[in-house]
Amino acid sequence: MTITALDSWIVRRTGGISGPLRSDDLAAWQTLRLRETLARAVAGSSFYRKRMAVPDPLAIDSPADIARFPFTTADDLSADPMAFLCVGQDDIERVVTLNTSGTTGTPKRLFFTADDHALTVDFFYHGLLPMTAPGDRVLILLPGGRPGGVADLLCQAVRRRNCTPLVAGVPANISDMAAFAARSNANLIVGFPVPMLAMARSWKEQGLATASIRTVLLCSDHIAPSLPGAIADLLSVEVFSDWGMTELAYGGGVDCSCHCGYHLQEADFLFEIIDPDTGAPQPPGCSGEIVVTSLTRRGMPLIRYRTGDISHLMPGRCPCGSVLKRLGRIAGRRTGLIRLDDGVIALPDLDEALVLLPDLVDFTARFTRENGNGTLCIRPLVAGALSPGLSRRVRAALEASPGLRPLLDSGRLTLRVEATRRFGEFAGEKRVIAREEAS
Ligand SMILES: [Zn+2]
Structure with a gap:
């Protein structure tokens, strides 16, 4: 040993x-x-x-x-x-x-x-x-x-x-x-x-x-x-x-x-x-x-x-x-876990679903909650030319994610993939899901 x-x-x-x-x-x-x-x-x-x-x-x-x-x-x-x-x-x-x-x-x-x-x-x-x-x-x-x-x-x-x-x-x-x-x-x-x-x-x-x-x-x-x-x-x-x-x-x-x-x-x-x-x-x-x-x-x-x-x-x-x-x-x-009735949204799960998409550099994630239901907005970020079909692949990857699928199936969560943008720069700190929660 x-x-x-x-x-x-x-x-x-x-x-x-x-x-x-x-x-x-x-x-x-x-x-x-x-x-x-x-x-x-x-x-x-x-x-x-x-x-x-x-x-x-x-x-x-x-x-x-x-x-x-x-x-x-x-x-x-x-x-x-x-x-x-x-x-x-x-x-x-x-x-x-x-x-x-x-x-x-x-x-x-x-x-x-x-x-x-x-x-x-x-x-x-x-x-x-x-x-x-x-x-x-x-x-x-x-x-x-x-x-x-x-x-x-x-x-x-x-x-x-x-x-x-x-x-x-x-x-x-x-x-x-x-x-x-x-x-x-x-x-x-x-x-x-x-x-x-x-x-x-x-x-x-x-x-x-x-x-x-x-x-x-x-x-x-x-x-x-x-x-x-x-x-x-x-x-x-x-x-x-x-x-x-x-x-x-x-x-x-x-x-x-x-x-x-x-x-x-x-x-x-x-x-x-x-x-x-x-x-x-x-x-x-x-x-x-x-x-x-x-x-x-x-x-x-x-x-x-x-x-x-x-x-x-x-x-x-x-x-x-x-x-x-x-x-x-x-x-x-x-504090970064977003709890819904049917499960939890966590940034590591989003990362795991998306990091292997080859043309994606990073993404932003924003969660809004209203009347008990949530919307998750993902914006893909790319380094070079805007990649055709990337939004569709991001959506497919998230819909297949074991963490998100039950939430999407139950209707408690709506997924929105926003238009792809050019990557700006890394913030040099831990990434988070931004949250807006209506009471
Ligand atoms: Zn060891």
């Missing part, structure tokens, strides 16, 4: 020297860190001090004891971000303001120390090991290289691997970016899933050389199941996937060379899956909301933070031999 790079990293951190990571050693580490985190949160954060009594460390026997504590929500973070701060403001290296979640409409602010960032760089470095070799060139198609931003932290990990990072931002012009990527002689390209597929298609259409590129890493948005295979076929590369969140200082999980689930960063976080309605823990294999507790964060520890992402823990062990928990594919955002 080989020992994965992530497992080896965690073995060293949990006090071991060599050999495979043992589940009980990891659980013992998590229990100690959990006790520390709970004590630090109650001592340093006014939010947690109001909410929880000082926990008795000896009453925390195992990581599962986390289930006794209340959840933290995005709205809690929005309401009073400073109430979560556990260090002096001089110790904060970066503040991130997020406008995209919660129901209050007010932004979340997140605080990270240099130590918090160093752990993320460590995680990125070990995740990169199976994707790179020393001397490689790594093209990073992610927004911003601000200090402490995801591109900056990734650059630090790439340099530690003795590779050369090249940050080029989110592709605005797909064909130009494909040509640039080909000229860059990159060996690994890191970027958002949908722009990466569009770029891979353009790469192929332009007949650009693919000799240098060996691997692609998809991150920062959900990934339709068919998408990695499509990119792998177009560019003859191995495609890896990553799941992370800004709230975790961009940490989370990454897949291994077996490509069956994200190996989770379990030395730094506890991961739970809960029923989004009842809060009850869900066993492996059952879908629910991902809940995260930070174990080693200093600036802003989070206890049972409801991420809003829907997924499941995969049963059994990965063929690579790692004991780390594996997260299945992200099925969408809890």
Whole structure:
């Protein structure tokens, strides 16, 4: 059995020297860190001090004891971000303001120390090991290289691997970016899933050389199941996937060379899956909301933070031999799911239905609800000449989608495919279904 790079990293951190990571050693580490985190949160954060009594460390026997504590929500973070701060403001290296979640409409602010960032760089470095070799060139198609931003932290990990990072931002012009990527002689390209597929298609259409590129890493948005295979076929590369969140200082999980689930960063976080309605823990294999507790964060520890992402823990062990928990594919955002009487509309399902249409670069989706019935408007976006028959093929693909078909058959949902437009540019953030709901 080989020992994965992530497992080896965690073995060293949990006090071991060599050999495979043992589940009980990891659980013992998590229990100690959990006790520390709970004590630090109650001592340093006014939010947690109001909410929880000082926990008795000896009453925390195992990581599962986390289930006794209340959840933290995005709205809690929005309401009073400073109430979560556990260090002096001089110790904060970066503040991130997020406008995209919660129901209050007010932004979340997140605080990270240099130590918090160093752990993320460590995680990125070990995740990169199976994707790179020393001397490689790594093209990073992610927004911003601000200090402490995801591109900056990734650059630090790439340099530690003795590779050369090249940050080029989110592709605005797909064909130009494909040509640039080909000229860059990159060996690994890191970027958002949908722009990466569009770029891979353009790469192929332009007949650009693919000799240098060996691997692609998809991150920062959900990934339709068919998408990695499509990119792998177009560019003859191995495609890896990553799941992370800004709230975790961009940490989370990454897949291994077996490509069956994200190996989770379990030395730094506890991961739970809960029923989004009842809060009850869900066993492996059952879908629910991902809940995260930070174990080693200093600036802003989070206890049972409801991420809003829907997924499941995969049963059994990965063929690579790692004991780390594996997260299945992200099925969408809890707040992004549109519920109708006969089912649910989720952007990942629309992606899965449409991403393999070869002339489609992207699409916009808008949902309107009136008197209990919904209308879903899809506008196809293309990079080059307007493609004849594309609207008809988009409609056929959506009508055949297992997620949409029952809704369309019941008459609860009407599908409207709007006129195709030229693609503008990728926003550099997670894509969503726009919603207009009449009360
Ligand atoms: Zn694995």
